[in-house]
Amino acid sequence: MVEAIKVEGLSYSYSDGTAALEDVNLTINEGEKVVIVGPNGAGKTTFFLHLNGTIKNPTGNVSVFGRSISDMRIEEKIRQVGVVFQDPDDQLFMPNVFDDVAFGPINMGLDEKEVKRRVHVALSKVGLEGFEERVPHNLSYGQKKRVALASVLSMEPKVLVLDEPTANLDPRSRADFISLINDLNKRDGITTIIAMHDVNALPELADRVYVLNRRIVAEGSPREIFSDWELLKTNNLEAPDVFKLFKVLNCFGYSSDDLPLSFDEAVEVLTKTIEGREGHVHLHIHEHTHKEISDLMQFYNHHRQKKTD
């Protein structure tokens, strides 16, 4: 397995003294889908700025495909890692869509024909063929998001880093964007690293999850992470609704350890479980049901207690 990103003992403080990252260690393999979660101000964005060298890091503890990022020239770096930030308005600064998508390739020193090819490919990947001459500022929010993605895809990075890709999108655009990212991962083999707060969308975008809270506090499959109550509690996280619901079903004797995380998975798991038990599952209230449920609810509602911070 090829290691796409390897970070060892990375610490970073802003010039005003805020310690944003402390001894961060992680490894992401080629072709993986990794999601990074953590509370507001945990350092996710700061971490991403290290991945393509926007924040200089002379100690050489961030490597991309085996090479330290501080040794790479900028043209090389952007060939490897492309970062899409949250607010598309921060990333679109050219007077039309074509120029925005062509910006990276031109900085890479490609010739005109290749630049045009790349713009064309990138725009068609995000489903915006024919938008070349439009002014980005006048597009809808969802369209802007996609132009921002295209402007990074045109550099054909092997690793795609996305900071809160679904925030502020309406449900349809959100679902579209998620399947677009999944396509890029599956079809083009792009490694994707995503920071997000939307736990209900997380399972579709993650093979593996890192929990970041200045340091990496946990790592595992989405299922492992969401099963760890203490972890969720101390890091301002929640489990997806579907997952919580199957926990409840378990209290009613559904009794399966195969807890799904997303709606699609739930349908699959449910069908399989019921089929596996000769087409029947029995939900009933047994002597521990009420106790178990009230424990469960009490835990999940730990958020509801008023907190000052």
Place this chain on the structure above:
Amino acid sequence: MVEAIKVEGLSYSYSDGTAALEDVNLTINEGEKVVIVGPNGAGKTTFFLHLNGTIKNPTGNVSVFGRSISDMRIEEKIRQVGVVFQDPDDQLFMPNVFDDVAFGPINMGLDEKEVKRRVHVALSKVGLEGFEERVPHNLSYGQKKRVALASVLSMEPKVLVLDEPTANLDPRSRADFISLINDLNKRDGITTIIAMHDVNALPELADRVYVLNRRIVAEGSPREIFSDWELLKTNNLEAPDVFKLFKVLNCFGYSSDDLPLSFDEAVEVLTKTIEGREGHVHLHIHEHTHKEISDLMQFYNHHRQKKTD
């Protein structure tokens, strides 16, 4: 029942010709919790700007507690309706938290003692006592959101209007914010009107839902809205995961029309349904199950087809 907000035949176009609202009609009663949903660019924010008279509307078709808003003086308007916009940085324009929260009360012409009392009450409602002297640029995003809410609460409005209150918050802050809003509605009897994209959080915040897409295209309880497939499809909406899951359970013979929308409700409904059937519910695969599920899935995945817009 007292009508808190009544809007009749409201249309609005921006100066560049964009028709943002067309013939909007709605009525919101005192003490209700109403959510307005609609795709990006549907005109939700534009609508909110009418509710407190920020956009002037000489035709007099927006009334608050029976009086046309265009006839009210500014001090009266802000006593009735408080709007919390999405980006807290747009609302915290004073150099410290105290001044920001005191801004509205001072403009209302209150005396110093009353201003201080109100600032104190508002800050303690959002759980930020002792933050008076802090400067906004040193607050976290979630804290800024809460100060923005406090700066409107300090005017003690009868109607609270919130534009995407949960966007960009981490799950815990999101849950906190939701229960805070619910408290204000229940305890203080404040009518709340909220625009949001987060359908999974919607059921907790809505007694009633309006779907806005330039015009009001539908109105109803969350359950009615989420049951209308065509409506969801044409307005870029989705049903909450929990709701969809119970639809699936129905295909497995769970057979109850009492479909819950949120996790908390699901636990309640499940307990009640199972108890109602003498403690037993039987999930099984019958002859139509597979067909029904595949229909359901096909519908819910209408979003997943690649679309250009």
Place this chain on the structure above:
Amino acid sequence: MHISDGVLSFSVIVAGWAIALALNAVILWSCKCKHNMAEEIPKISIMTGAFFVASLVHVSIGPTSVHLLLNGLLGVVLGIMAFPAMLVGLTLQSFLFQHGGITTIGINNVMMGVPALLAYATFRFGYRKGINPSLLGALCGSLGIFLSGILLALMLISTGEEFREIAYVVIMAHVPVMFIEGVITGSVVTFLLKVRPELLPLDKGDMR
């Protein structure tokens, strides 16, 4: 390129304050008559903030680096309100960064603000004459710096003969900045023209 405390003579400083305050008073008063100040105040303030931030950028030329002044652009975008905006910006610069002094806020306001007003007038005049706005923008950007350089030299010389050579050096130092700001202002105007033309004073009629 702001003057620090302690350089200029008493009479130059006083003249600077007098001109600056008089011009500000006239401009704010005329604005009060034409516009709703409740709307203008936050608008001008936030735009001033944007220019303040932009002027923190350093462009390196060879071994040294210069920070941007952008007074020509400020004039083009804000019109006559550029003058009070400059007063606020300079006050904050001297308070927060000690760029320029406290006694010299008045004279710096004149030195940077008057060229901004002239750049604005030039832009409107040139546009009416049908000159290409991008070119015009570049011209206004350079003009702002050029005039500021000249004014600075004049102020130094009127403080004392000792400053004659320094004044030459100052003017020479402005030449590369002139080119840099010309190019930048030209491209900002081109950009705004395509994306948000209403931010430029393109209307042929009334003054903003």
Place this chain on the structure above:
Amino acid sequence: MEYPEIDEFASMDSPIHHFDPRAKIVSFTLLIFSFVFVNDIRIALLGFLFSLFILLISGLPIGFALKRIRMVFFFLFPLLLIMPLTVEGTELINIAGVSVSMEGLAYASLIIIRALAAVTLAITMLATTRFDMTIKALYALRVPGILVQMLMFTYRYIFVIMDEFSRMWESMECKGFTLKANYHGLSIFGNLLGMLIIKSYDRTNRVYQAMVSKGYTGKPMTLINLRMSTKDYVLSTCMVGIAIFVHAYQLGSLW
């Protein structure tokens, strides 16, 4: 981009920190104006020492003050190199036909000392009061409301816009852009600036809407609770006294 936090040490404890902000602004400003027009290099030096003394009393960290004072020194340092060569007067030494004049050296030193005295006082004045209090004190001192509000709002949004600018800058760097003083670099930078202006303009509308929804009518809206104590009167009388004395002394020595 580093936040311009002049007031990061404003919560310390010292007589200067407790000085009433209005009295502080008036007395420090008078002192600055006074020291800046001193013509005698010895008095200027005394003024500078006095400024350093005040700075010392305030207990501000030396590194913090030095960084800012140093900047003014570097800015004016060229004068020290140029003026001795260009100003005519008593020849001090002659290096390869270029004469270094006493008067030039003295004049350049005078300017630099005056500037250093002024900046030291300015730092002490500004760093010992929270910046929002400084602005409010200006309002209490009858600076016109329009200007006070513009200062207040501009100050607030500098931080927001800085963050915005940094994000835009970072995303440009992520696409391989580096700012060089050539046509391409500068015109791309122009686009960035254009975008910043547009975003700020859009923000002005949203902020205005938020203000209107809180009943804003264009008047400054803050509560200011300041009371002068005897200590404040004594301290400001002393400082104003020194400011006047310096010039009275100079006039006296002229006659």
